[in-house]
Amino acid sequence: MAGEEPKLTLELQKELDGLRESYLATTPADVTETVQRATEQLLVSGITERTLKVGTRAPEFSLPNAVGREVRLSTVLARGTAVITFYRGVW
Amino acid sequence: MRAYQKILSEIRSLGGELLAISPQTPDKSQATLLKNFLQYEVLSDVGNVVARQFGLVYPVAAEMRRIYLGFGVDLAEYNGDASWELPLPGTFIVDRSMTVRLSFVDADYTKRLEPAAILDTLRTLGGRAEA
Structure with missing residues (x-):
């Protein structure tokens, strides 16, 4: 098995180089x-x-997290300040 | 995403909680979380419902769709809807009274908010969470 490893690595490297x-x-x-x-x-x-500006009221929302559990903004705010960051996605 | 992970403990010590939101399905969000070793909430806003309320949603231009597809990225599949809409990257700080205290949005994808600005805003709010 160990003997095959360098070959696989080389092939992967070749593929990556090709990409x-x-x-x-x-x-x-x-x-x-x-x-x-x-x-x-x-x-x-x-x-x-047209985006939400400083001093305006944020909308209440509830969204599922990565394991499907709902996270509600007002629940988060009961504990502290919310830092909300929107991103397009990771592909 | 990793930049935020780096300042996560500082955000928390200043009474903040970090929520990342994208239009991707929970399954894809889970992959993001695991791949990047993130320890904060990654929320799934399918259909960009919340992003729309923040004024962030735009349609992906036809010529950009071809580029995404060329890279094997079918947004309809990743996002679980056929709209081909995306949110602009943006960061907001919302205080306990539901008021927006920091708003950073830029249509130029090369510009991101300095993480230090988040910590500065949290400091001025001064609201340390009760331990």
Whole structure:
């Protein structure tokens, strides 16, 4: 078994190198430009002017956590201050 | 996500509790939690219902959808809805009276809130949790 390990590692390394090469080869112009354009469109859309501002009242909510248990904002606030961070996701 | 994990103990010692919210399904949130060794709540906001109330939701542009799909990321599958909407990354601090005390949103994905700003706001609120 131990003898097979270097071979597997080499194959994985080759695969990773291949992925990286194809990423570098295909990403440049089109993807980076599109991402840049989409970011600029969001900035000019005025969306950031409509977000919840300091001094306003936060909405009450209840959402399931990673194991499906409901977490309610007012319950959290009964214990302390809530730091709420929104993220798009992890893929 | 890992940046927040690093300041988690400081957040807690200042009376704060960290909640991370994404439109991903609980299963995907669980994967995020395990992969990144996170010790705070990762909540699942399917359909961006809460993110919408915070004013953060936008439709992913058609040309960006092609890029996500090109990377094998089908948001409909990850998020359990076909809307192809996402929340802008943003961080809010809400005090015990339900009032927003810090609001940071940026449409530019390269800009993130400095974790120190969170701790500063918690310090000014001064509300240490009863031990």
